[in-house]
Amino acid sequence: MSTYEKYYVPEQSRFPIYAATSLFILVMGAASTINALGQPDSMSKYILYAGLASFGATLFFWFRKVVQEHLAGLDSAQLNQSFVYGMAWFIFSEVMFFAAFFGALFYVRTFSVPWLGGEGEKGLANMLWENFQSTWPLLTTPDLGAAYTVPEKSMSFPGWDKILTWLPLWNTIVLLSSSVTVHMAHINLKAANKNKFNIWLGVTVSLAIFFVFLQALEYYEAYEHYGLTLNSGIYGSTFFMLTGFHGFHVMMGGLMLSVMLIRSVFYNHFKPDPHEHFGFEAASWYWHFVDVVWVMLFMFVYIL
Amino acid sequence: MSAVIESHDDHHHGPAKGLTRWLFTTNHKDIGTLYLWFSFTMFLIGGAMALVIRAELFQPGMQIVEPEFYNQMLTLHGLIMVFGAVMPAFVGLANWLVPMMVGAPDMALPRMNNLSFWILPFAFLMMLSSLFMEGGAPNFGWTFYAPLSTTYAPPSVTFFIFSVHILGASSIMGAINVIVTIMNMRAPGMTLMKMPLFVWSWLITAYLLIAVMPVLAGAVTMMLMDIHFGTSFFNAAGGGDPVLFQHIFWFFGHPEVYIMILPAFGIVSHIISTFSRKELFGYSSMVWAMVSIAILSFVVWAHHMFTVGMPLAAELFFMWATMLIAVPTGVKVFNWVATMFRGSITYETPMLFAIAFVVLFTIGGFSGLMLAITPADFQYHDTYFVVAHFHYVLVPGAIFSIMAAVYYWLPKWCGNMYDERLGRLHFWLSFIGVNVTFFPQHFIGLAGMPRRIPDYALQFADWNMVSTVGAFLFGASQILFLFIVVRTVMGGKKATPEVWEGAQGLEWTVDSPPPYHTFSTPPEVK
Ligand code: HEM
Numbered sequence: 001m002s003t004y005e006k007y008y009v010p011e012q013s014r015f016p017i018y019a020a021t022s023l024f025i026l027v028m029g030a031a032s033t034i035n036a037l038g039q040p041d042s043m044s045k046y047i048l049y050a051g052l053a054s055f056g057a058t059l060f061f062w063f064r065k066v067v068q069e070h071l072a073g074l075d076s077a078q079l080n081q082s083f084v085y086g087m088a089w090f091i092f093s094e095v096m097f098f099a100a101f102f103g104a105l106f107y108v109r110t111f112s113v114p115w116l117g118g119e120g121e122k123g124l125a126n127m128l129w130e131n132f133q134s135t136w137p138l139l140t141t142p143d144l145g146a147a148y149t150v151p152e153k154s155m156s157f158p159g160w161d162k163i164l165t166w167l168p169l170w171n172t173i174v175l176l177s178s179s180v181t182v183h184m185a186h187i188n189l190k191a192a193n194k195n196k197f198n199i200w201l202g203v204t205v206s207l208a209i210f211f212v213f214l215q216a217l218e219y220y221e222a223y224e225h226y227g228l229t230l231n232s233g234i235y236g237s238t239f240f241m242l243t244g245f246h247g248f249h250v251m252m253g254g255l256m257l258s259v260m261l262i263r264s265v266f267y268n269h270f271k272p273d274p275h276e277h278f279g280f281e282a283a284s285w286y287w288h289f290v291d292v293v294w295v296m297l298f299m300f301v302y303i304l
Numbered sequence: 305m306s307a308v309i310e311s312h313d314d315h316h317h318g319p320a321k322g323l324t325r326w327l328f329t330t331n332h333k334d335i336g337t338l339y340l341w342f343s344f345t346m347f348l349i350g351g352a353m354a355l356v357i358r359a360e361l362f363q364p365g366m367q368i369v370e371p372e373f374y375n376q377m378l379t380l381h382g383l384i385m386v387f388g389a390v391m392p393a394f395v396g397l398a399n400w401l402v403p404m405m406v407g408a409p410d411m412a413l414p415r416m417n418n419l420s421f422w423i424l425p426f427a428f429l430m431m432l433s434s435l436f437m438e439g440g441a442p443n444f445g446w447t448f449y450a451p452l453s454t455t456y457a458p459p460s461v462t463f464f465i466f467s468v469h470i471l472g473a474s475s476i477m478g479a480i481n482v483i484v485t486i487m488n489m490r491a492p493g494m495t496l497m498k499m500p501l502f503v504w505s506w507l508i509t510a511y512l513l514i515a516v517m518p519v520l521a522g523a524v525t526m527m528l529m530d531i532h533f534g535t536s537f538f539n540a541a542g543g544g545d546p547v548l549f550q551h552i553f554w555f556f557g558h559p560e561v562y563i564m565i566l567p568a569f570g571i572v573s574h575i576i577s578t579f580s581r582k583e584l585f586g587y588s589s590m591v592w593a594m595v596s597i598a599i600l601s602f603v604v605w606a607h608h609m610f611t612v613g614m615p616l617a618a619e620l621f622f623m624w625a626t627m628l629i630a631v632p633t634g635v636k637v638f639n640w641v642a643t644m645f646r647g648s649i650t651y652e653t654p655m656l657f658a659i660a661f662v663v664l665f666t667i668g669g670f671s672g673l674m675l676a677i678t679p680a681d682f683q684y685h686d687t688y689f690v691v692a693h694f695h696y697v698l699v700p701g702a703i704f705s706i707m708a709a710v711y712y713w714l715p716k717w718c719g720n721m722y723d724e725r726l727g728r729l730h731f732w733l734s735f736i737g738v739n740v741t742f743f744p745q746h747f748i749g750l751a752g753m754p755r756r757i758p759d760y761a762l763q764f765a766d767w768n769m770v771s772t773v774g775a776f777l778f779g780a781s782q783i784l785f786l787f788i789v790v791r792t793v794m795g796g797k798k799a800t801p802e803v804w805e806g807a808q809g810l811e812w813t814v815d816s817p818p819p820y821h822t823f824s825t826p827p828e829v830k
C-alpha cells in the first residue's frame with residue numbers, strides 16, 4: 001500500500017475564512033459601486049478595492065503555502081493527483097461558462113434576430129418593429145437605434161484586400177503561436193533543459209502581453225472609429241462579452257504563466273519529473289484552453 | 305506506521321478547541337456539521353417566509369402583507385430553500401459520508417472545502433440584507449425571468465446577482481472536491497461498481513453541478529450587463545430576447561432539480577435496503593438509471609417554457625424527451641419496491657421517511673408527467689398545480705430524504721441513539737402536514753388558481769384554508785425535529801458501531817462516533 005502511506009491532511013488553516021471574508025467585501029463593494037455608478041463621489045469603490053486587495057493577498061499567501069508544503073515534501077503523489085483532477089474539472093467549469101455566452105450568440109443568430117426580421121416560424125415578432133430586417137453582423141437594432149447607438153462597421157472579416165490590417169487575424173497568429181511556445185517550454189522542462197524552458201516560457205508570456213495589447217487596440221478601434229460599443233444592440237453585446245471574457249481569461253492565464261516564470265527564474269522551482277512541475281503544467285493547460293476558446297471565437301464571432 | 309502526515313505535532317488528530325475549530329477547520333466532519341446546521345437554519349428562515357405566504361393566502365382578499373412584500377417573500381423563500389436549505393444539506397451529508405464510505409481520511413482538498421462552506425453564510429447575508437435596501441428585496445420569483453429581473457427590478461438586484469455569483473463559486477468548489485475525493489481517494493479494492501449508491505449519486509450530482517452552475521453565472525452576468533452597462537441580451541429592441549433568458553436559466557434549472565434529487569435517491573436506497581434486511585434489488589440498474597437521468601436532464605429544459613411561444617418542433621421534442629425521463633425514474637421506484645418485497649421490514653424513523661419518500665415522490669413524478677404533456681401544460685402552467693408538483697418532489701422528496709438521512713446516520717455521527725418514539729411522532733406530523741398542505745393545491749391548480757398572486761377568487765377559498773392549516777402543522781413539527789436532534793447530540797443511549805442490524809458499508813465498521821480522521825490507513829474492501 002505504498003501510495004497510501006502518505007495521506008496528507010493539512011492542519012487547520014486561516015486562509016479559507018480570510019478568502020471567504022475578502023470575497024464578501026469584494027462583492028459587496030462591487031455591487032455598491034455598480035449601483036452608485038451615477039454618483040462619482042460615492043465611497044463604495046474603496047470597499048471594492050479593499051476586497052480586491054485582501055482577496056488577492058489571501059490567494060497569494062495561500063498558494064505560497066501550498067508551494068512551500070510541496071517543497072518540504074509534505075504532500076504526496078496522491079495529493080498531486082488530486083490537484084490534477086481538480087484543475088481538469090475547474091477548466092471544465094470554465095468551458096461551461098463560455099458555453100452560456102456561445103449559446104446566447106447561436107440563439108440570437110439562429111432564432112431571435114431572424115424572427116424579429118419576420119423570418120421563420122415565429123416571424124410574427126416582426127410586427128413589433130415592422131421596418132426591421134434581419135442581417136448578421138447586425139449593424140442596426142430592431143428599434144432602429146431608438147434606444148441604442150447603432151455601429152457603422154462590424155468586426156467581421158473585411159475582405160482579402162484588407163486582410164493584413166485585420167487585427168483578429170494577428171491575434172489568432174499570436175495566440176496560436178503562444179500555445180506552441182508553451183508546449184516547447186514543457187518539452188524542454190521534461191528534457192531537464194531549464195534554460196530553454198525559461199526562454200520559451202518568457203516568450204509565451206510576452207506573446208500573452210502582446211495579445212492583450214492587440215485586443216485593447218481593437219477595442220479602441222471599435223469604440224472610437226466604428227461606433228461599436230456595449231450599447232450597440234445584440235451584435236455589440238455578444239461581441240464584447242465573448243471577446244471581453246476571453247481577454248480576461250488571457251490575462252488570468254498570462255498571470256499564472258508569469259508566476260510560473262518568476263518561480264522558475266528566481267526560485268529555481270520545477271524539475272523534469274511531472275510530480276515536480278504540476279503548477280506549471282496546470283497553467284499551461286489553462287493556456288491551451290484559452291487558446292481553444294479563441295479559435296471558437298475567431299470562427300463564430302469574426303468569420304462566420 | 306503513521307499514515308496520516310500532519311504538519312504539526314498534535315498526533316491525537318482531535319479537534320481544536322473553541323470557535324477557531326469551526327472557523328479554521330479542514331476536517332470533513334466539522335465541515336459537514338457546519339453545512340448541516342447552516343442548512344437547518346436556512347430551512348427555518350425560508351420556512352418562516354413560507355408561513356407568511358400561507359398566512360396571507362388563508363383567506364381571499366388582502367389580509368396581512370402588501371403585494372410588494374408578498375412577492376419578496378415568495379422570491380426569497382424559493383431562493384433560500386433551493387440554494388440555502390436543500391443544496392447545502394446534501395453537501396453536508398456528502399462531507400460527512402463520502403470519505404467514510406470510500407475509506408478515505410478526509411476530503412481530497414480540505415482547505416478548499418472550508419472555503420466552499422464559509423462563502424455560504426456571507427452570500428445569504430448579502431441576499432437577505434436586500435430586504436432592508438431601498439426598493440426592497442428581489443421580487444421577481446426564484447426563476448428571476450427578464451425583464452422582471454432587469455428592466456423592472458429593484459436596485460437590490462445587483463446584490464442578488466453577486467450573491468448568486470459567490471454561491472455558484474461555492475457550489476463548484478464543493479462539487480470539484482467531491483468528484484476528486486471519489487476519483488482519487490477510494491480505498492484499494494473499492495472499484496467504481498462497488499461504491500455505495502450514495503457515493504454514486506453524488507459523483508453524478510457533482511458532475512451536474514460543475515456543468516450548470518457556470519451557466520447560471522453566465523445568466524446573471526448577462527443580467528448585470530443589461531441592467532447597468534447597456535447590453536441587450538434580453539431586450540428585443542436591441543435584437544436580444546427575453547425568452548433567451550428562460551432558455552439559459554432552465555438549461556441550468558432543470559439539471560438543478562436533479563441536483564436536488566439524485567443524492568436523495570442514493571440515501572433512500574441505503575435505508576430501504578438496511579431496514580428490509582435485503583441487498584438492493586438491482587445495484588447496477590440503479591447506477592445506470594441515475595446516469596441516464598443525468599444525461600437526459602440536459603435535453604428537457606424547455607418543458608418549463610411550453611407556453612412561451614416556441615416552434616412546434618421544439619414543443620414536441622421537449623415533450624418526448626421529458627417523458628423519457630420517466631423510464632429511468634420508474635426503474636428506480638420499482639427497484640425500491642422490489643427491495644422491500646418479502647423483506648423482513650421494520651419501521652424505524654428513517655425507514656418511515658424513506659417509504660414516504662417512495663410513495664410521495666412518485667406522486668410528484670406523475671404530476672410531472674402530466675405537466676410534460678405539452679397541450680395539457682397550456683392549462684396547468686403557472687397554476688397551483690405546478691406548485692403542488694414541485695413541492696411533492698422537493699418536500700416529501702428531497703427534504704424527507706435529508707431527514708431520513710439525519711435519523712439514519714445521526715447515531716453514527718454523535719454516538720447516541722435518538723428517541724424512536726419522538727422520531728416517529730415527528731414523522732407522522734410531517735407526513736400529515738405535507739399532504740394536507742400540498743395535496744389540495746392540485747385541486748385548486750386544476751381549477752385554475754394562478755401561482756404567485758397574493759389574492760384569489762372566492763371559489764378557491766376552502767382548499768387554501770386547508771393548505772394553510774397543513775403548512776403551520778408542518779412548520780411546527782420541525783421544531784420537534786430540532787429538539788430531537790439537539791437532545792440526541794447532547795446525550796442518550798449509546799450507539800453501537802453497527803447502529804442498525806444489517807447495515808452495509810464501511811461507515812458502520814468504525815466506532816460511533818468515528819475517530820476525527822476516520823481511516824488513517826486504508827481499510828480492506830472485498
Ligand atoms: C418524472 C420526473 C419529472 C417530470 C416529468 C417533471 C416535469 C415538470 C414540468 C413539465 C414542469 C413545468 C411545469 C410548468 O411550469 O408548467 C415542472 C416544474 C418543476 N419541477 Fe418537475 N418534473 C419531474 C421531476 C422533478 C423533480 C425530481 C424535481 C425536484 C426535485 C422537480 C422540480 C420542479 C420545479 C422546482 C418546478 C417548477 C419551477 C418553477 O416554475 O418555479 N421536478 N416539472
Ligand SMILES: [Cu+2]
Binds near residue numbers: 557561
Ligand atoms: Cu424541469
